[in-house]
Amino acid sequence: MLLGPSLAVSAVLFALGVAGVLLRRNAIVIFMCVELMLNAVNLTFVALAQQLGVAGQIFVFFVMAVAAAEAGVGLAIMLAIYRHRQTVDLRNINLLKG
Amino acid sequence: MIEGLFWLFGGTAIVAAFLCITGRSPVASALWLVLALFALAGIYVLLDAQFIAVLQVLVYAGAIMVLFLFVIMLLNAGRPGVATDMKGGAGRVTAALLGLGLVFELLAIRGWMPADQLRLPAGAIAELSREHGAVRLVAEPLFTGYLVPFEITSLLLLAAVVGAVVLAKRKL
Helix, strand or coil: CCHHHHHHHHHHHHHHHHHHHHHECEHHHHHHHHHHHHHHHHHHHHHHHHHHCCHHHHHHHHHHHHHHHHHHHHHHHHHHHHHHHCCCECCCCCHHHC | CHHHHHHHHHHHHHHHHHHHHHCCCHHHHHHHHHHHHHHHHHHHHHCCCHHHHHHHHHHHHHHHHHHHHHHHHHCCCCCCCCCCCECCHHHHHHHHHHHHHHHHHHHHHCCCCCCCCCCCCCCHHHHHHHHHCHHHHHHHHHHCCCHHHHHHHHHHHHHHHHHHHHHHCCCC
8 A cells, every 4th residue: 555655755745835935036947846846746646536536637627727727837937027127036136016 | 466566656655755945956956857747646646536647747746847947048048057946054954954843843744644434445436446447536526527627617718718828928
């Protein structure tokens, strides 16, 4: 049974994604860490689908569609920011910080 | 055999993810993330989700990561000689502590398992997949019970396409 080990790997990957978001300043790298977290959740879905029915695999399908939409819009936002500020370093992008 | 393969893929995924969040250059980070995504596809095959594994390679490791690499190179963010974008001492300690805390929390709730009445017998998904084929296993519920969420997903993708064009285009 691979359920326990899968959930363990998924937990470590999710925590690595969170640590990456806190650790980095480059907006694109932070975005990649968010993708890592989404993938950790997908692994949980697939692992539990083996025991609870195929619905978990269908949710992975929806997560992938949302991740693709998010990547497209997010990277477009980053292009727009870069055009105005010539950087994607989050130290220089703090308009919403007040 | 399967356990060994699982730990090979799982170990690869974890090491690649660690190198992804600590790599100096964004391009290297992206390529380590691609390796992690490939390893996850291997794990999906071991978990009887062959169709999801194919989608993972095509959509994630293929399309989405190519988009990331494309934008990194377009923004010239991957050039060497630039100072690293990692936070300093306090930020690193915070990230490590919060990450470790999260791992322990998630490993603690791992002890919770679904009730026995809810569980399928071992190998049930593999059996279904052998009977109907791996694609039909996912596609049939997707186009019957989950038809409305599926259609809403297509609307979401349409909105994302329009939004991305509006945001990234210089002049409309």
